Amino acid sequence: MTTHAQASAVPQRPLVRLNNVYKTFHAGTVNEVRPMRGINLEIAEGSFVIVLGGNGSGKSTLLNALAGSFPIDSGRIELDGQDVSRWPEYRRACLIGRVFQNPFSGTAPNMSILDNFSLAAKRGKFRGLGWAHSRHLQDELRDRVRELKMGLEDRLDSAIGSLSGGQRQALTLLMATWLKPRLLLLDEHTAALDPKSADQVIALTDRIIAREGLTTLMVTHSMQQAINLGDRIVMMHSGNVLHDFNSEQKQRLRVDDLLSRFENVRRRELLDESAAEMLKSRYI
Amino acid sequence: MTLLIGALTLGVILALLALGVYISYRIFDIADITVDGSLTFGAAVTGVLLVKYGVHPLWATSAGFIAGMMAGTVSGVLQTRFHINALLSGILVMTALYSVNLHVMGRSNIPFLGVATLSTYCETMAVQVFGGPETQLWGWTVSSADLTMLLLMLTLVGAIATGLWAFFRTDLGTAMRASGDNPQMVKALGGNVENYRIFGLALSNGLVGLAGALWAQYQNFADVQMGIGMVVWGLASVIIGEALTGATGVGIAIAGAIIGSVLFRQLVAIALSFGLNPNDLKLITAVFVFAALVLPGMMKHVSLRKAQGAA
Numbered sequence: 001m002t003t004h005a006q007a008s009a010v011p012q013r014p015l016v017r018l019n020n021v022y023k024t025f026h027a028g029t030v031n032e033v034r035p036m037r038g039i040n041l042e043i044a045e046g047s048f049v050i051v052l053g054g055n056g057s058g059k060s061t062l063l064n065a066l067a068g069s070f071p072i073d074s075g076r077i078e079l080d081g082q083d084v085s086r087w088p089e090y091r092r093a094c095l096i097g098r099v100f101q102n103p104f105s106g107t108a109p110n111m112s113i114l115d116n117f118s119l120a121a122k123r124g125k126f127r128g129l130g131w132a133h134s135r136h137l138q139d140e141l142r143d144r145v146r147e148l149k150m151g152l153e154d155r156l157d158s159a160i161g162s163l164s165g166g167q168r169q170a171l172t173l174l175m176a177t178w179l180k181p182r183l184l185l186l187d188e189h190t191a192a193l194d195p196k197s198a199d200q201v202i203a204l205t206d207r208i209i210a211r212e213g214l215t216t217l218m219v220t221h222s223m224q225q226a227i228n229l230g231d232r233i234v235m236m237h238s239g240n241v242l243h244d245f246n247s248e249q250k251q252r253l254r255v256d257d258l259l260s261r262f263e264n265v266r267r268r269e270l271l272d273e274s275a276a277e278m279l280k281s282r283y284i
Numbered sequence: 285m286t287l288l289i290g291a292l293t294l295g296v297i298l299a300l301l302a303l304g305v306y307i308s309y310r311i312f313d314i315a316d317i318t319v320d321g322s323l324t325f326g327a328a329v330t331g332v333l334l335v336k337y338g339v340h341p342l343w344a345t346s347a348g349f350i351a352g353m354m355a356g357t358v359s360g361v362l363q364t365r366f367h368i369n370a371l372l373s374g375i376l377v378m379t380a381l382y383s384v385n386l387h388v389m390g391r392s393n394i395p396f397l398g399v400a401t402l403s404t405y406c407e408t409m410a411v412q413v414f415g416g417p418e419t420q421l422w423g424w425t426v427s428s429a430d431l432t433m434l435l436l437m438l439t440l441v442g443a444i445a446t447g448l449w450a451f452f453r454t455d456l457g458t459a460m461r462a463s464g465d466n467p468q469m470v471k472a473l474g475g476n477v478e479n480y481r482i483f484g485l486a487l488s489n490g491l492v493g494l495a496g497a498l499w500a501q502y503q504n505f506a507d508v509q510m511g512i513g514m515v516v517w518g519l520a521s522v523i524i525g526e527a528l529t530g531a532t533g534v535g536i537a538i539a540g541a542i543i544g545s546v547l548f549r550q551l552v553a554i555a556l557s558f559g560l561n562p563n564d565l566k567l568i569t570a571v572f573v574f575a576a577l578v579l580p581g582m583m584k585h586v587s588l589r590k591a592q593g594a595a
């Protein structure tokens with residue numbers, strides 16, 4: 001599959017910059033979790049970053065923070081040269097396209113395919129009293145949906161909820177990139193699919209990203225995807241970036257290397273936990 | 285025949301209530317009790333403007349719509365900005381409106397005696413159009429004023445329903461519908477879900493306020509009690525409409541709500557003429573809505589059981 005050209009030799013401002021970002025959920029309660037502990041991360045324009053990490057390491061939280069799903073506690077998030085730290089989610093949508101893990105999250109199930117795309121065609125734009133289904137949109141949609149080869153081009157008026165998970169994720173991906181986003185966020189978008197549909201959606205993902213040259217963050221649990229796709233790997237652990245492999249390092253990586261890194265992390269985690277247990281039993 | 289025309293007219297007027305409830309119940313998936321207050325609020329504001337200030341009925345009626353919108357806006361703000369549960373927001377606004385309505389009206393009932401209302405306009409217009417106070421309709425003698433009122437209401441509700449249908453096909457309307465279906469997705473696509481909800485509830489209660497304004501003029505008085513239980517009435521109409529049309533699209537659902545309202549009023553009129561005690565009306569409406577909510581699920585359950593039994 002494609003690997004993407006690195007940013008040119010001229011040092012340029014990164015498209016995404018997280019500066020010492022903190023987030024704590026349920027602060028001060030027994031449920032306190034700290035999925036972002038001073039995260040620093042820069043992403044160059046045009047790069048395709050794979051985000052790895054164990055369950056609860058803060059991968060989704062990172063993507064949600066970028067998208068603006070919740071306000072961060074401290075730090076700074078820059079997107080495309082602007083400080084977006086205080087922007088609400090809907091405002092950031094003009095820069096960001098998203099596909100969620102759950103196929104139900106990315107589409108309005110009771111509305112038609114055409115309705116859904118008419119919303120995508122206005123991502124981050126003013127929505128007024130213009131007709132949602134323009135002739136132009138319908139024609140273009142039919143062409144682009146035909147490219148998916150899922151036989152959906154004749155079903156543009158059926159409710160999107162009646163489609164399979166794979167079909168929905170493919171459409172959500174098309175929706176997220178209908179207007180070229182500055183940043184594409186993919187959060188385990190094939191995790192809920194059967195292997196065949198997952199492969200289809202991954203192929204489509206790679207094709208779209210390569211064609212449009214999209215800056216992308218993609219969370220996955222699949223080592224195979226991590227090796228095959230993208231030009232950089234960021235490995236997260238307990239609210240921080242643990243490893244960061246650039247394009248060259250990534251090319252030398254094998255699945256086994258990644259797995260052993262994971263194993264190390266897991267061992268360290270167990271150690272942490274047993275130490276905590278010991279302290280607890282001693283002092284509480 | 286007079287009875288039939290009367291029931292038809294009221295059914296058409298209350299179709300606006302059904303449309304309002306359709307927006308909150310079907311598009312935003314909330315049972316918005318604000319409706320009980322905003323119906324009376326629309327009637328009260330229109331009544332006071334007509335009786336006390338002698339405002340032209342057209343403006344007074346529009347004011348009823350705006351009054352309803354204000355009530356809906358307050359409910360929407362409570363839900364979105366203050367994160368109060370939708371049901372509770374409705375209860376709060378409805379309760380507050382009871383006092384507001386009493387203040388606006390100055391007493392619990394305002395008769396529209398000797399003032400110009402849409403009804404009196406219909407009377408004068410009827411004489412011009414039909415050439416007399418009575419006219420023949422398929423061999424029946426009917427009051428031409430009643431007939432004019434019915435035609436006027438049909439035109440008005442038809443126009444509003446068409447406008448609503450068109451609105452839900454615009455970019456804004458589509459985003460509003462989607463925000464009830466999947467708010468997370470709408471946010472990700474740059475829609476301000478909170479504002480859509482406020483606007484949606486304003487529109488919904490505006491239609492309900494308008495229904496109140498028209499109803500008051502039709503019956504020639506505004507009463508502080510007239511809104512009680514009307515949300516259930518609206519729900520009944522929407523549910524009947526859906527059952528009849530099998531509503532899938534917005535257009536069909538809107539038509540369904542109107543048909544449902546007219547039919548429900550017709551059924552009530554028939555039941556009353558067969559000696560149903562008017563005091564039992566709300567009880568029966570509530571039981572009806574309960575049955576409509578529960579029966580489809582139970583039938584599915586039963587048929588599933590049967591299928592399993594057969595297998």
Ligand SMILES: Nc1ncnc2c1ncn2[C@@H]1O[C@H](COP(=O)(O)OP(=O)(O)OP(=O)(O)O)[C@@H](O)[C@H]1O
Binds near residue numbers: 026035057
């Ligand atoms: N909105 C939220 N409210 C409360 N807690 C949250 C929220 N979002 C995430 N968390 C918590 O933060 C921690 C990190 O979660 P996150 O979803 O980022 O993990 P992840 O790396 O995506 O894991 P997974 O691989 O299981 O998806 C978890 O303990 C989770 O319960």
Ligand SMILES: [Mg+2]
Binds near residue numbers: 059060061187
């Ligand atoms: Mg996750």
